Every structure is written in structure tokens, then in C-alpha cells.
Amino acid sequence: MSREILLNAFHMNCIGHQSHGLWTHPRDTARHYNTLSYWCDLAKTLERGLFDGLFLADVLGVYDVYGNSPDAALRNATQVPVNDPLMLVPAMAMVTEHLGFGVTCTLSYEPPYTFARRMTTLDHLTNGRIGWNIVTGYLNSAAQGMGQQGQESHDRRYEMAEDYMQVVYKLWEGSWEDGAVVEDRSAGIFADPAKVHRVHHDGPFYQLDAMHLCEPSPQRTPLLYQAGASPKGREFAARNAECLFIAATSPEWIKGYVADMRTRAVAAGRRPDDLKIFAICTPVVGATKAEAEAKLADYRCYVRTEGALAQLSGAMGVNLADYDLDTPVSALGNLETDATQTALETLARASGNPYSTIRQMAEFAGIGGRTPIFTGTGADVAEEIISWVDRTGVDGFNLAYAVMPETFEDFVNHVVPELQTRGRYKTAYTPGPLRTKLFGRARLADNHPAAAARTSLKI
């Protein structure tokens, strides 16, 4: 195998994303997450490194499962405060030409009519560089912010998501035909009304009777990311997703996941390579292996396990404050009752995890989250990435950071050239929209379920 490796940077519109306590590191600048220059500088660094995209996580809600309180999350800035990720994209698009933007939006709390317009707007403004990470949310605190008692069950959220996708596919793919915009200045006709269709949708969860408010954008449907690992999540992703993001620490587990997902894609009428799959790692780079290890040791001095426990409790749906920290992770019991997707993932991958107790898990998760950490020279890290890609069959990596922007600057300066030397990384961007860069076409393939929305609509 010698495919070019895909790379996204992984971040979130907050201070403490996945490195808990590292905002206190003297070189960390994440506290400036609420300024445009922070994000525009990052975007320029990533484009200099020919990154495919910046992948922005989001959590609507606060981590208040740990100790039944948001206090630990607030003290540690653990993904709170957390600002809206979409608002970062237009400014970063102004200072870049090729970098893609994969943005997490929780469909459970976004009406499809307004959300579809928002994404089409961004696809226009970025010249087709927008992606959407489809999530259904996993925090009860978010549901309570929306006036609900708590969130819907995991499986029901995926049923709602399927219905939601049908609505937005119809708006993006079926409402405006390609020839609808005539733009005849002499006749004074902008659009041909016969080619703009009203979408009728009467689904189990969503109803809509309206035309899309926007003319077609370069990609129409944004590039679709998904991260589901539960059985329902995999089904959903195999049908709908184009890029998969999987957070796991065991190459063997990832290899099995990749094989399973490509099989599921085929079963859903798609091709195995219609899915681009991204693993995750946190790179720590030094001029020598020893320097990199010293850097990692320095980072570890700033980890706050309380912040990690707050995040893990929320993501797993388990109050880890109820347990002795030396309890084995495998003993956390049957989480099916309030099972979140992430909790299931954790159990599924427990055997491959480089930790066994809750304390070890929290300490491990303090740098970059529960990701493998690749430590060494630029060449070492490049070799490790290539090795994982070749062993697991993934297409690339999402890169978590330890210290902002140091982790990404180090990577661009020292790892990217080593990947290029080995013929495993592009030396220039492919022109065109994000989907063109990754799949060779701006629009969704005909074998994707969204394609059905293209012809099934009547005025």
C-alpha cells in the first residue's frame, strides 16, 4: 500500500478540548479561543502543512455527570465554556484557499430548515470546503437546555437522525435543479421557477413543506463525517457517511472496525473506498527521540485528572466520582441502561487500551484524550503514522493536540516533510471543493442515499 495519507487537525471552540489542564502550560494559547486571530493563525499553519481539514468537535451541554455537578468541568475549563463552531469557519475561509472545515453540529437541536440554509451558506462562502460531522448529542444537560427532561434514547436518536437526513438531502439535492439559476440579465430572469421544487416531507419525526432558500452550492450536501461505533451508529454511518472518525487506541481494534465498516458500506450499495476512515493520535515531536520524550514529560506535569474525569464521566454517562480510582475500567458494569455511543465504544475497545484502572484512564486521557501518543522525531512520528495506516487500513489521521499551537506547528514543520519524503503525503492541494480533493467529485456519488432526493421531487 502506498496511498497518500489524509490529515485533519482536531480541535473545538473551547479552551480545554482533550488535553485536560494543558491550558495552564506556559506556551499554550488556547485561552484565546474566543478571538479570530487565534483561529486564523491556526488555519494558516494547517494550510501551510497541506492539511485536508480542520475538524471541529462540539458538545452542546456541559459535563455535569461527574459528581452530579458541572463544578469540575468549570474549574478545569473541560469543554466549557464552549462557543459555536460554525462561526469560526467564515473567518478562517478568508485567510485560506484549500483547507477544509469539518464541523460538528448536533442535529437533535437544529431545525433542519434553518440548518440546511446555514450549511449551504457556508458551502458558498468557502467555495465548497464545508463538512458536517453528524452527531445526535449525548448529554442530558443539552436536552435540558432545550426545555426537555432528558435526551431521547441512543437508538431513537439514530432513528431521528435518519429522518433528519432525508429532510436535508431533499433540501440540498432536490429543491433546486442544476439548471434552475438562469441569470439572464437582459430578460431580467434570475431563476427558472419550473426548476425550483418545494420539498414535501412527512416523516416520523420531521415534517416540512418548503423549498430550500438557497441556490445550489459547490458541494450541495456538505461532506459528511460521522463517528458512530455502536451497532446503530455503524449502520447509520455505512449508509450516510463519507468520512469516518474513530477514536481508538488499539490498531487491532481499528483494523477490525475498518474491515467491518467497508463491508457494511458494500452491503449498503456503496463501494469500500466510498468511506475515508480517520484514526486519531496525538503527536509529540522533538529534534531527537529524547527531546520529544522530555517534552511529553513536561506536558504531563500540567495534566489535571479532575478535568479528565469530568469529561470521561460525561462521555461515558457514568459518574466516575462514585468509584474508587483504582477500580478496573472493565468493572464499570453494564452501561446498557443509559448507554451512550461513547460508553459502548469504551467497553468495546477496553481490551486494547493502554490502561486498566479508572485512574490510569484519566491520566492517560489527560494528553490528547484517549488517543495513542506518537512521540519522537519527525521521522519517527511519520513512520508510526505510516505503520498504523498500513496495519489498519485507515485512510488517515485526525491529530489531537497537547499544546496549542505548538503541536500543530511541530507537526507541520517536522512530520509533514518526512511523510512527503516517503511518498505518503501530497506536495500540493488538488484544486476544487473539499469532496473533490478527497473523492475526485464535488457532489455526492450516485450510490449515496442522498442521490434519491435528486429526482424524486415534484413541484
Add this chain to the structure above:
Amino acid sequence: MSREILLNAFHMNCIGHQSHGLWTHPRDTARHYNTLSYWCDLAKTLERGLFDGLFLADVLGVYDVYGNSPDAALRNATQVPVNDPLMLVPAMAMVTEHLGFGVTCTLSYEPPYTFARRMTTLDHLTNGRIGWNIVTGYLNSAAQGMGQQGQESHDRRYEMAEDYMQVVYKLWEGSWEDGAVVEDRSAGIFADPAKVHRVHHDGPFYQLDAMHLCEPSPQRTPLLYQAGASPKGREFAARNAECLFIAATSPEWIKGYVADMRTRAVAAGRRPDDLKIFAICTPVVGATKAEAEAKLADYRCYVRTEGALAQLSGAMGVNLADYDLDTPVSALGNLETDATQTALETLARASGNPYSTIRQMAEFAGIGGRTPIFTGTGADVAEEIISWVDRTGVDGFNLAYAVMPETFEDFVNHVVPELQTRGRYKTAYTPGPLRTKLFGRARLADNHPAAAARTSLKI
């Protein structure tokens, strides 16, 4: 009177805002509304002219009242396609330092929890330059996009709006105390949980039980715009708004409106000058009066009355295709049954309108909408603006455009210096957030109803 006059540019994220057919003018560039450079160029022009703000209208939904069809709107690009206005702000904020952004968001279709986060995010990213034009929507087509049969009644929409405001005030003003962000790097403490409060709201329309996800932004609550002219709308605006925007063509009518609103503000426990009131005009500027008139005559050649009729029918809630075009506007009958705020405004101001029949109204509305057109040299237009301000008691003007960006470039180059020469316009920006520039303080005044949210919350 010699107060400095306030100025906003009035636009919308679409091709045909209020000058119907003018997108076909050879010098008009509005077709590039879906590019970042179009908006960033405009923002830079406005900042060069020391404009207080760019006021972005929005309509969620399509004008399908005329002929019971969206066809006329689509043919003429009459506010359709229409992209999301919020997405323009971060890019324009990148290329400016002082320009404010007043953005129209329809609260009826934005859950308060996510909307509050979005606005706080923008207030952070713009360093406190965001304003919100509070609207409840007036098109049934929008409600149908949200899965409803039709919109709520006019009065009920204002009751919902009052409830909505209480929720967002609590999130913006009451959830995070000013001292909540400690940012103690040595102790590893970002926020003091004792100073971050969960908002409980159990109103007639909205329920919420959550803390705000964002730390306080420079203004906390965005600068609040409103444009209600109906009795309910005026009540709402007198209590909640800081800036009022009134679209009328009769100085006498405006004078009465201004007096009424300042009286209402006092009745609501505020001061008369807690309201900044903006009238509207469309400036057409030439080197000589004759040149300006020739320019206006040229613009008129591109007007499409069908586009104007589509917009007017939607805004008034009346299918004007049902009427002979020579019907007097005053004969349109009792619109109370499906009365929209705008329809009421039209009736209220009919006596002062420079047109009498539907045809004349549509032709008049073809340039800049139903606004007075100020035609002449820079000095002529400056004098006219000053005269209207002094006769009516408004604080400034929203400027509609005929041709983009010509109208605003002409104004900045030729009218702004004349206003400055007359001592009626700033020669430099006041530093600080938008509210500071307009009212001398970054936060809402203590006599504003939002202030009650500051102390009434318990954890």
C-alpha cells in the same frame, strides 16, 4: 440640535434586497452575495466611511403570497435565494476594527439555548460589535419550513417573543457572574463554579434548565434592534429595544412615531434617549444635481415591478395579483384578519406615502424599497439627511442601496465629508464595543428589563 448623526448600511444576504431588478444593472455586483470578498469589500468601504453598522435584514421563507406562488420572487431574485446572515459577520469582523453588525434573526425558529450561544460567540469574535434585530417572522412559508401549518398570530408572536427574551436575558446576563472567570494558571482553576449559575425558566412558551455555555462577552446581551410599528410591536420595542429602525416615507409620520416611542420608553421606566431611532432613505449621489437625477433615471430603467409586487404581497400579507394595478393602496381593505406588522405600517403611513395606486407603490418600491430617495450632490444629500433628523427627532438613518456597491461608495466618498464639514458626523470612531460607541457603556443599562436577570438567579 446638533447631535452627530448615526448611520447604518442596510443590506441582506441575497441578490435582490429592496431594489427589484437592479441586480441586472451593469454596475451592480450583488450577484456575488455568496462570496466572502463581496462582503469584506463592503465592510471595508463602510468602515472607511465611519459607519456605525451594517444592518442585515433576513427573511426566513419565500415570498409566495403574490399569485399564490413563489414564481415571481424566483424570477426576480426577490429576497430569494437568501443565505444565512450570521455567517457573514466573522469574515467581515476580520477585515474591520470598529464597524458594528446588526443581524436579523427570527426568534420563532431559533431555540434560545443554541441561539444565545451563537450570539455570544459572535460578540466574542467581533470584540463586542454584534447587534440583534429581533423579529418574529411574517411569512407562512417559513412556518411551513419548520413543519407547522402556518405561523402564529401577530399578537401571539409578540407574547412568545417576550418569553423568549426572558430566557436569553437570563443566559446572557445572569448565568456567569463577572468574576466567574478566575483564570488562575498556577492553581489550575479557570472558572469559579460558585459564580456560574444554572438558569431555570418555565415560561408559557419556553422552558430551560441549563447554564449558559459561554463565558461573558464584551456586551453580554448583543445590542438590541427592533422595528415594530404595530401597537404590540411598539410596546415590545419600548421595553426591550435599544435601536429602532422605522421604514417610512413621511417625516410627519416619523416625527409622531419618534415622540410616541420616547414616551413609551419613559412609561417603561427608561429614558427617552435610551432609544436610538433610525429612519431610512436611499441616497443617489452625483457631481451635480442633474447628474444625480440622470443616475436615478438610469436606475429606474432596470426596475422590475413584478419583483416589487412579490415582495410587497409577502410583506403585507395580501395577494396583490388579485387587484387591478390602478387600485388605490388605501382601498386594500381591512388587513386586520391576517394582519402582519408590515401591513399595519403600510396602512398607518398611507397618507404620507408618495404614491396612491398599487402600480405606483410597486414602481416607487423598485428603488430601495418604500423609502424616500435623496437625490443630489453630496452636499444636497447631507442637507436632506440633516433636515430630516432635525425635523423628526430620529438619531440617524439606515441607508438602502440602489446599486451595489455604488450607492455606498458614492455616499462614503461624497456625503460623509459634507456631513463632517457641517459638524454632524464623527471624524473618528469611539473605541470599544458597539454599545459603547452608541450609548457610552458596553453593557445594558440598569433600567433595562434584562438587568433584572443579573441578580435574580440562584445556583
